[in-house]
Amino acid sequence: MAVNRPGALRVFARLKLRLLANRLRGSSGQVVLFLGGVAVALSFTFAGFAIFIAPAFSDPEVWTLVSGFGGTGLVVGSVLLPLLWFGVDDTLDPARFALLPVPRWRMVAGLLVAALLSVPAAGLLVATTGLLVPAAVHGGVAAAVAQAVGVVAGMLLCVTAARAVVNAFASMLRSRRMRDLAGILLAVLGAAIGPAQLMLMSTVPNAELAQLARAAEVLGWTPLAAPYTLGLEVAAGRPWAVALKLVITLATVALLLGWWARSLESAMRGAVASGGPKVREAAGTSVGQLFPRPLRGLPASPFGAMVAREVRYWWRDARRRANLITIAVLGVLVPLMVTLFAPAHPANQAGREGTVEFSLSFSGEVSPLLLWSACVFVGAFAATVMANQFGFDATSYAAHLVIPVRGETELRARAVGYAVLVVPVLLVAGAVLAGLRGQPQDMLAAWGLLLVGFSAGMAVNMPLSVLAPYALPEGSNPFATASGSGMAKSFLAFLSLLVTFVVAGPALLTAHLLPQVWPWLAVPAGVGYGVAVVALSCYITGDLLEHRRPRLLAAITPKG
Amino acid sequence: MTDTAPALLLEGLYKRFDTKVAVDGVHLEVPAGSFYGLVGPNGAGKTTSLSMAVGLLRPDAGRAFVLGHDVWADPVAAKQRLGVLPDGVRMFDRLSGPELLAYTGLLRGMDPATVNQRADELLDVLALRDAGRTLVVDYSAGMKKKIGLACALLHAPRLLVLDEPFEAVDPVSASLIRDILTRYVAGGGTVIFSSHVMEVVERLCTHVAILADGQIKRAGTLAEVGAGRPLEEVFVEVVGGRTATGDELSWL
Numbered sequence: 001m002a003v004n005r006p007g008a009l010r011v012f013a014r015l016k017l018r019l020l021a022n023r024l025r026g027s028s029g030q031v032v033l034f035l036g037g038v039a040v041a042l043s044f045t046f047a048g049f050a051i052f053i054a055p056a057f058s059d060p061e062v063w064t065l066v067s068g069f070g071g072t073g074l075v076v077g078s079v080l081l082p083l084l085w086f087g088v089d090d091t092l093d094p095a096r097f098a099l100l101p102v103p104r105w106r107m108v109a110g111l112l113v114a115a116l117l118s119v120p121a122a123g124l125l126v127a128t129t130g131l132l133v134p135a136a137v138h139g140g141v142a143a144a145v146a147q148a149v150g151v152v153a154g155m156l157l158c159v160t161a162a163r164a165v166v167n168a169f170a171s172m173l174r175s176r177r178m179r180d181l182a183g184i185l186l187a188v189l190g191a192a193i194g195p196a197q198l199m200l201m202s203t204v205p206n207a208e209l210a211q212l213a214r215a216a217e218v219l220g221w222t223p224l225a226a227p228y229t230l231g232l233e234v235a236a237g238r239p240w241a242v243a244l245k246l247v248i249t250l251a252t253v254a255l256l257l258g259w260w261a262r263s264l265e266s267a268m269r270g271a272v273a274s275g276g277p278k279v280r281e282a283a284g285t286s287v288g289q290l291f292p293r294p295l296r297g298l299p300a301s302p303f304g305a306m307v308a309r310e311v312r313y314w315w316r317d318a319r320r321r322a323n324l325i326t327i328a329v330l331g332v333l334v335p336l337m338v339t340l341f342a343p344a345h346p347a348n349q350a351g352r353e354g355t356v357e358f359s360l361s362f363s364g365e366v367s368p369l370l371l372w373s374a375c376v377f378v379g380a381f382a383a384t385v386m387a388n389q390f391g392f393d394a395t396s397y398a399a400h401l402v403i404p405v406r407g408e409t410e411l412r413a414r415a416v417g418y419a420v421l422v423v424p425v426l427l428v429a430g431a432v433l434a435g436l437r438g439q440p441q442d443m444l445a446a447w448g449l450l451l452v453g454f455s456a457g458m459a460v461n462m463p464l465s466v467l468a469p470y471a472l473p474e475g476s477n478p479f480a481t482a483s484g485s486g487m488a489k490s491f492l493a494f495l496s497l498l499v500t501f502v503v504a505g506p507a508l509l510t511a512h513l514l515p516q517v518w519p520w521l522a523v524p525a526g527v528g529y530g531v532a533v534v535a536l537s538c539y540i541t542g543d544l545l546e547h548r549r550p551r552l553l554a555a556i557t558p559k560g
Numbered sequence: 561m562t563d564t565a566p567a568l569l570l571e572g573l574y575k576r577f578d579t580k581v582a583v584d585g586v587h588l589e590v591p592a593g594s595f596y597g598l599v600g601p602n603g604a605g606k607t608t609s610l611s612m613a614v615g616l617l618r619p620d621a622g623r624a625f626v627l628g629h630d631v632w633a634d635p636v637a638a639k640q641r642l643g644v645l646p647d648g649v650r651m652f653d654r655l656s657g658p659e660l661l662a663y664t665g666l667l668r669g670m671d672p673a674t675v676n677q678r679a680d681e682l683l684d685v686l687a688l689r690d691a692g693r694t695l696v697v698d699y700s701a702g703m704k705k706k707i708g709l710a711c712a713l714l715h716a717p718r719l720l721v722l723d724e725p726f727e728a729v730d731p732v733s734a735s736l737i738r739d740i741l742t743r744y745v746a747g748g749g750t751v752i753f754s755s756h757v758m759e760v761v762e763r764l765c766t767h768v769a770i771l772a773d774g775q776i777k778r779a780g781t782l783a784e785v786g787a788g789r790p791l792e793e794v795f796v797e798v799v800g801g802r803t804a805t806g807d808e809l810s811w812l
Contacts, residue, residue: 286658286679287665287672289693300675305666309652316654316695398650399711401616403667404636550618 008102012110016092016117023559033488040490041123048127055134061213063134064232068216071154071228074124078158079165084326093473098268108261115159125155131228139235146242147231153249154227160253164260169322171263220245223252295420302405303413310417313392319472320392324421327382331422331429334378371433372511373501375446378429379453380500382422384493386461389414390469391556401549408542415458415534426450441519448522449504449511455530456503459537460496466545466552468492474558503533565628567592567719567750573612573622575605575774582608584774585622590767592627592718595745596752597761599791600771601799606754607647607723609771614644614721626719640668643712645705647723653696657688657707660696664711675714682710686736702733709737713744720744722753726760738764758792772799 024031052070055063092114097107115121128151136144220229226245233241283289287300291308298304314320390397400410430450434443470488501508507529511518545552568590575583583605590596600606611617613624615631615638624631629638655663658679665675683689686706691699696707705725712720720741726734741751742764755761761768762782768791769779777798778785786794 285672285676286662286683287676289656290659290662290666300666300672302667302669305663309655309663312659313652313654393652395648395650396652398616398646399652399664399667402614402639402642402644402646403664404639405667550616553616 008106008110009113012092012114013117016114019092033491036491038119041119045123045127048123049130052128052130053133056137060138060232060235061209063138064213064216064220064229065209066134067131067229067232068213068219068225071225072219072222074128074154074228075158075161075224078124078162082162082166083169084329094264094268104261104264107264108257111260111264112156112160112163112257115163116155121155121159124158125151128154128228131231135231135235139231143231143234146234147228149246150227150230150249153246153253156253157223157227157249157256160256160260164256164263167260167263170318221248223248303409306405306410306413307417307420310414311420314418314421317392323385327385327422328425331378331382331425332432334374334381334429368515369508369512372445372449372508375430375433375449376453376456376501376504376508377497379426379450379455380457380497380504381493382426383454383457383461383500384496386414386418386458387464387492387496388469388472388489389418389461389465390552391472393556394472394474395553395557397553397556401553406542407545407549408538411462411538411541411545412535415462415538418458419454422454423451426454445511445519445522448518448526449507451523451526451530452504452507453500455526455534457496457500459533460499460503462534462537462541463544464492464496466541466548469552469555471556471558565592565625566590567594567627568596568613568721568752569625570609570613571623571625573609573619573624575608575612575617575620581774583612583619586771586774586776588769588776588779590719590750590752592750593745593748594750594752594767595741595765596750597765597768598752598754598771599756599758599761599768599795600754602756604771604799605774606771608774610721610723610752610754611646614642614646615639616644616646640715641718643715643717643720645708645712645720645722645725651696651708651711653699653704656693656695657683657691657699657710658693660707661710661714665714668715670715678714679710682713685740686710701728702730705729705737706733709740713740718749720749720751720753722751724755725753726755726757734760758790758795762786762791770795770798 024034052066055066092111094107094111102110129148131147131151132144135147216225217229219225220232227249230242230245233239233245288296290305290312291298291300292311295304295308295311298307314324427447427450430443430446433446434440468488507525510521510525514521566589568588570586570588573583573586575581586605586609588598588609598606598610608617612619612622613626613631615624615635618632623633624638626638627641629641631638652660652663661679661682662672662675665679666672686709688703688706688710691703696704699707705728709722709725712722722741725737725741729737738760741753745751765782767779767781768785770777770785778794782791785791
């Protein structure tokens with residue numbers, strides 16, 4: 001493999017395509033998931049293309065808006081979505097090149113070429129070519145040509161930004177010293193969506209089109225939307241601005257590539273050489289060491305041991321930790337957003353005019369049902385991680401096949417271990433929500449629904465995790481995904497959310513129909529209902545797990 | 561039944577992956593108290609056979625018995641008598657050594673005091689005490705094999721199934737592992753392990769089986785299989801191999 005020669009980029013491209021093809025060969029499930037992913041990507045591409053082409057049939061101000069805000073959305077989405085949900089396709093894992101004499105910059109260029117050969121990048125390119133049409137209509141051929149250059153530069157920017165940011169976070173999460181900082185940064189990044197969206201939403205209803213267009217113009221001078229506004233500048237007769245915006249874009253791409261190159265060394269070393277661990281002396285008995293301090297009251301039994309192991313793993317395994325951080329971020333973010341945009345209970349409005357006006361000014365038509373649905377959603381979303389709970393264990397799960405472990409006990413322990421970490425986050429989410437609304441009883445109501453959503457979600461995800469497990473790629477990048485697994489994750493999450501809402505329906509209806517009674521019922525009902533549905537699910541799924549363990553182990557074992 | 565039963569009995573194990581037959585009707589009887597070596601070239605089906613024998617992989621056909629208990633029909637009874645070191649040392653490696661031993665012991669339903677006492681002894685004997693709270697994922701290859709062996713021994717099983725226990729292990733650790741296994745067999749236990757290294761098998765084992773192309777080609781006591789010749793010679797003869805002519809790789 002001539003990856004150290006100047007023609008290496010072609011080799012990287014061919015390698016990526018060959019690996020993708022090999023991965024899909026012989027596995028009908030993988031092919032279905034991949035084709036499903038392509039179908040979803042096509043629909044998003046079509047929708048994006050329609051949005052970007054629309055200004056061709058409107059006045060130029062709309063073109064400015066779509067280019068500025070649309071472009072910004074694409075760049076921000078390219079950075080956040082892989083971090084918070086999809087991960088990045090790690091078909092070409094940098095660690096595999098560690099022993100080859102490839103100069104770092106050639107390596108980055110090769111990996112960039114490989115990253116560009118992906119369904120999301122292709123979809124992004126096709127969708128944004130829609131901008132060529134308004135450019136041609138409003139600015140002529142020259143504007144269209146400039147926009148074509150911008151579209152390509154924009155795709156480069158999005159892909160580079162996604163890779164650079166994900167790799168930087170991955171190397172931070174690998175490092176024992178930096179992983180806490182990575183968690184905080186990720187939380188801040190996720191939480192920044194809230195205020196940004198809030199600012200936007202508070203501006204939109206009151207602002208004139210011209211004001212919004214001015215904001216879009218400003219964005220056009222930042223790397224976020226610069227490449228997508230080149231056609232606009234030609235149409236406005238400012239060719240110098242085209243050159244300047246192109247420089248802004250390419251300089252940003254160069255900076256991001258530099259950042260990526262710096263984190264590449266850590267990615268190539270992987271977890272193996274992430275610094276020699278400091279040997280800390282073990283204190284206490286072996287059994288005592290297994291149980292984290294807050295869990296010392298657990299029985300020293302198979303159940304207790306599995307709960308303790310789960311809790312330790314949720315924190316010690318970078319991949320699990322990344323999921324946990326996402327849940328913590330979204331757990332607080334969603335109620336925050338809904339609270340700010342949903343109206344308060346009509347019954348609670350007296351004496352809170354300020355809050356009500358504030359809320360109603362954004363979304364006067366929104367029902368309180370939305371608020372309670374959001375609580376169920378947050379709980380259910382937190383449980384979606386359990387849909388592939390065995391996938392995190394990978395080959396380690398062999399230990400549960402050579403030791404006779406009862407399936408029901410294992411599932412109960414996994415549920416409790418995860419709940420120990422997530423329930424406090426949900427309680428904080430409920431408290432934030434009530435704090436924002438200024439009504440203590442809302443906290444109780446929200447807690448009940450958060451618990452119902454979470455437990456119903458766990459109940460639904462238990463059988464899913466046994467019936468549809470999939471392997472996560474080997475390696476130390478917690479955001480790495482195999483081709484198709486983003487699709488599998490999204491499909492399973494969608495399915496589990498859908499069913500969870502059905503299972504949680506009675507509680508949601510009670511909260512909606514009996515707003516005076518629900519806050520007092522909520523917590524006991526939430527806990528009782530939650531324990532009952534999870535216990536029932538574990539009981540039903542336990543035998544299935546015992547029977548399917550060998551197949552499950554094969555499914556979660558990474559392939560090459 | 562279990563007193564007279566072989567420690568491990570494999571009856572017609574068969575496994576196919578897509579179009580490739582990995583294990584093609586393996587019959588093997590491992591007598592109780594024997595030190596059994598399973599040798600074969602790469603891809604012969606050793607790991608697949610042992611995986612089916614211990615319940616990691618469901619066979620397409622055939623049965624496996626541990627001291628008379630069917631691994632697939634009566635897994636609890638079979639696995640209680642079985643200690644396993646899987647290939648690639650597959651274990652929960654984000655626990656420290658003591659944590660992993662405690663986890664394994666409690667998972668097996670052992671009394672916590674017994675777990676603590678045995679874990680302490682195993683950590684001392686296997687020279688893993690100094691690793692402290694270092695996670696197993698950060699252990700060296702030899703240390704991983706040793707902690708894997710400790711997990712397999714913790715519940716005092718009557719049969720040990722070890723996949724490549726000496727692979728990537730330094731001579732000091734290998735010697736320690738050999739000593740422990742020899743003492744275990746002397747105490748009435750049974751060991752079956754896979755290996756590529758004929759010298760180790762000749763030195764340790766009372767019995768040996770040669771597996772190639774998914775089938776047992778020869779099996780019996782070391783004397784029966786070797787028939788007075790070095791095991792390596794018999795192995796090459798049974799498995800077949802390519803002899804270098806001296807003209808290849810002239811550019812080296």
